[in-house]
Amino acid sequence: MRIKIKLSNGAKMPHRSTTGSAGWDLFADLKEDMEIKPLSSVVIPTGVSVALPVNHYWDLRVRSGISTKHKIILLNGAAVIDEDYRGVVGVPLTNLSSTSYFVRPGEKIAQALLLKYELQEF
DSSP: OOOEEEEOTTOOOOBOSSTTOSSEEEEOOOSSOEEEOTTOEEEEEEEEEEEOOTTEEEEEEEOHHHHHHHOEEETTSOEEEOTTOOSEEEEEEEEOSSSOEEEOTTOEEEEEEEEEOOOOOO
């Protein structure tokens, strides 16, 4: 299945780290470090715009390394990129620690899992 991707100038293309990786790594599209202060949230741009297939969405997950080592989580615990969203994908991160965390330009910040859904009627 081919996915259409558009990158902002200088943004990194999502990629899988290994052949067994389920998710596509997403990178911070920043010109300089971005601070996430303790107990605050920011949206980190990826520079990636995507056109997903019908009945599919991207389920974003924060990298386990920054969540376990630095207590950085997704703002509401989940992030969904719908098939009809065409803007730049942003990753909403929250710092649960008592110290600032600095996201570096090009840092791997999240993974995107392509998932299929079924329409429901009520």
